[in-house]
Amino acid sequence: MLVKICGATSAAEVRGVADAGADLIGLWHGVPGGRADLSAHRLTELAAEARATGRLEAVLVTFAADAEALARLTGPGGPAWIQLHGYQPPGTVRALRARVPDGVRIVKVLHVDGGSCVEARLIGAYERAGTDCFLLDAVGAGGRVGSTAVSLDDGTVTGLADRMHRPFLLAGGLDAGNRDRFPGTLAHPRFLGIDVDSAARGGDGLLAAGNAAAVTRAWRAP
Template sequence: MVRVKICGVTNGADLRAVADAGADAVGVISAIPVDSPREVDLAQAADLASMAPPFLTTVLVTMPETPEDAVDAVRTVTPDVVQLHGEFSPEEIGYIRAETETKVIPVVDYDEPERARKLDEAADALVVDSTDEDGGGGTGETGDWEAAAELRRDLVSPVVLAGGLTPENVVDAAATVEPFAVDVASGVERSPGAKDHAAVSRFVRNAGRALGEAEEVYE
């Protein structure tokens, strides 16, 4: 089973559409140092997280300057999971988890397999994404799926595949990488920061087909 996270939700209507589509997780982006149409302030992030129905995992996506800033953001929003952008060490990830009692998922670029291996034992999972020069995700650029598949086989941590995914390519991506989950933001938008509800449903539905596709490919 390939799980689905819809990221960059900015309003209640989009969050309800994510839940209605049957996604497993919803991401809210806050406290990042780069411009993004998907960012909301921490108070809005907390409101959105509180709106999530039971069994929809809430994920705070943030890029703090320090581990202490990460802890403060998590305490404000109270998500189920924090997705952490930035150059944090295994020890800092452990500190954030211990202080917040929240699962921590760092983000690594497709081009950073050694960093992924370094963070493997410290992380609850790893997001493999196409990041920009500032370390932020949501670039909409597709990564090297074959390299991600090799990395996934090397790691103990579950791998969440991101970067340029759409309803049209998610089956192939998941069949190639066989990740724990797939993660989409810009690939299901009608405009920056606003979700296309039909595209969200198609993405979730097509991701659900991925396991069957993978079984056919690897038989």
């Protein structure tokens, strides 16, 4: 099971996430008003910090849709994953796939509002465009997307997963105590791992190695 911890803004947070046993570190860029939004230069610095741990791979998390600009941020000097966390169309995925270096993985977030997925009818189109995997996340109050801390229903998750031919990550209010709420998700053959933000943070709002480790241990338990 892959564990992704999202929203690092400092080298200390990156190293703490690596010490916690996670596999992926989410770095925000092109998230207007986001508390963890990074400049392109800072994104590159923290991606290098992730590589230096010998464990973590960096994930560029973005609401942006400029495929050419995003592709320039990836590759040997940048993140090895791009997570499109917004309502970018399949055409953006197709344009990215044509531009990113070999080995860069493209993740498309699917947004679930209540029991329905906004992009459900586009799953096949995203796959044909070159999506490597999906990430399922909940829409918050007022249509907010990203870091909503709202949990999804296990049956909704597995129902969407059954429509896919690609692996998926689960996000949305995951913590060290709610793994048992997702038996169908954990057993699904396309389940790839989890994406955590709020539950990995300490009282100061920063990513805390101890909290990230608690989530990682709980979800990787037999």
